[in-house]
Amino acid sequence: MESEKSWEQKALVSELIQGLEIARKLKEDFNIPSSIHTRDSLLQSILSSYNKALLILSQNAPFSKSETMHQPTQTSSPQFPSKDHYEGALNDHQELKQNAKKRKKMPKWKERVRVKIQNGVEEPLRDDYSWRKYGQKNILNAKYPRSYYRCTFQKSKGCFATKQVQRSEEDPNVFDISYRGNHVCSQGKDVVLSLKLADTEEKSQGCDSDIQFHHAQSSQERVTNYTNTLIAETDNMTQHPFPSFECMTHDNHHTFLPSFVLENDPFCSTISQTSFFSPNSPESNYLVSPSFHSHDEFDRVFDKPCPDSDAVGIVLADAPTTNSSIFDFNFSLDAVGIGANCPSRPWGFHPKCT
DNA sequence: ACCATTTGACCGGC
DNA sequence: GCCGGTCAAATGGT
Numbered sequence: 001m002e003s004e005k006s007w008e009q010k011a012l013v014s015e016l017i018q019g020l021e022i023a024r025k026l027k028e029d030f031n032i033p034s035s036i037h038t039r040d041s042l043l044q045s046i047l048s049s050y051n052k053a054l055l056i057l058s059q060n061a062p063f064s065k066s067e068t069m070h071q072p073t074q075t076s077s078p079q080f081p082s083k084d085h086y087e088g089a090l091n092d093h094q095e096l097k098q099n100a101k102k103r104k105k106m107p108k109w110k111e112r113v114r115v116k117i118q119n120g121v122e123e124p125l126r127d128d129y130s131w132r133k134y135g136q137k138n139i140l141n142a143k144y145p146r147s148y149y150r151c152t153f154q155k156s157k158g159c160f161a162t163k164q165v166q167r168s169e170e171d172p173n174v175f176d177i178s179y180r181g182n183h184v185c186s187q188g189k190d191v192v193l194s195l196k197l198a199d200t201e202e203k204s205q206g207c208d209s210d211i212q213f214h215h216a217q218s219s220q221e222r223v224t225n226y227t228n229t230l231i232a233e234t235d236n237m238t239q240h241p242f243p244s245f246e247c248m249t250h251d252n253h254h255t256f257l258p259s260f261v262l263e264n265d266p267f268c269s270t271i272s273q274t275s276f277f278s279p280n281s282p283e284s285n286y287l288v289s290p291s292f293h294s295h296d297e298f299d300r301v302f303d304k305p306c307p308d309s310d311a312v313g314i315v316l317a318d319a320p321t322t323n324s325s326i327f328d329f330n331f332s333l334d335a336v337g338i339g340a341n342c343p344s345r346p347w348g349f350h351p352k353c354t
Numbered sequence: 355a356c357c358a359t360t361t362g363a364c365c366g367g368c
Numbered sequence: 369g370c371c372g373g374t375c376a377a378a379t380g381g382t
Contacts, residue, residue: 357382359379361376361378364376365373
């Protein structure tokens with residue numbers, strides 16, 4: 001019967017087992033002298049595993065047998081029995097219908113990405129996932145067509161993440177990207193840091209799950225979100241050992257935010273990018289990305305020399321700024337509990353409510 | 355040959 | 369019937 005389990009179920013079980021194993025390791029860890037650092041990284045791994053498990057559950061619940069039988073495009077996978085195995089199973093057309101419904105239920109969020117222009121040539125839009133274009137449409141009253149992409153591993157790994165890309169009419173150098181569904185294909189991810197954002201208020205205010213991000217093209221970080229859980233995933237911290245955030249508003253004011261780095265810790269890395277409300281102008285929404293611009297700022301915040309890096313982040317203000325255009329993000333690492341521990345709830349910033 | 359993109363056709367929701 | 373989203377055959381690149 002094991003072979004009849006869906007890919008998602010297997011992934012779910014795998015995540016739960018992983019969480020369990022790390023929890024055991026953590027328990028053993030308490031018997032031997034080790035750094036709080038190590039323990040914290042183990043804790044983060046557990047949180048990550050359970051986060052992912054919940055994510056899988058939420059996308060596929062309820063886990064009924066019929067549900068797993070009707071997994072589209074996976075019937076050809078060796079993990080699945082052939083169609084003939086199920087007499088009276090849905091036909092292809094019904095499968096497609098099922099598919100469309102499933103897709104609609106997937107979490108959805110948006111990003112705005114500014115293209116880099118080097119030597120007069122636009123750099124292609126890139127993130128860390130492999131996408132395959134499957135369509136392009138001219139949209140009514142829109143200047144630019146909309147392109148449709150799906151995960152390259154849709155068939156091989158049953159990853160149903162999709163995205164739509166459309167050039168912004170206001171600024172042709174900006175692309176609006178709508179993502180739907182989280183990746184279950186685990187493309188190139190080694191490190192996961194989970195941040196549970198304050199959620200009670202947003203929920204009571206009818207906040208939906210949309211969070212907007214700016215994704216620095218050169219970075220290897222990516223952010224996925226599900227409801228109010230923000231998961232920042234970092235592939236290779238050696239490339240961004242000590243990023244800080246540069247924030248720039250529409251009126252070109254700058255400020256720098258520290259991100260949170262635990263050195264030599266493969267599990268607990270950095271908050272790479274997210275969107276914030278300015279405490280001074282809560283109606284504004286800002287998008288930040290990693291930046292290495294201000295070495296002085298870095299030195300001050302981290303009390304250590306800032307390593308060189310050519311990574312440059314761009315920050316877009318998503319909403320018109322008000323009188324106070326500069327953020328008041330003068331929190332210290334101590335204040336947010338950084339330093340000894342990788343924070344699971346380090347700040348009071350909230351995802352954008354739309 | 356294989357894989358990605360293009361593009362007209364098709365389908366479902368409104 | 370219109371429109372957005374997806375499919376799938378045709379095409380192109382390696």
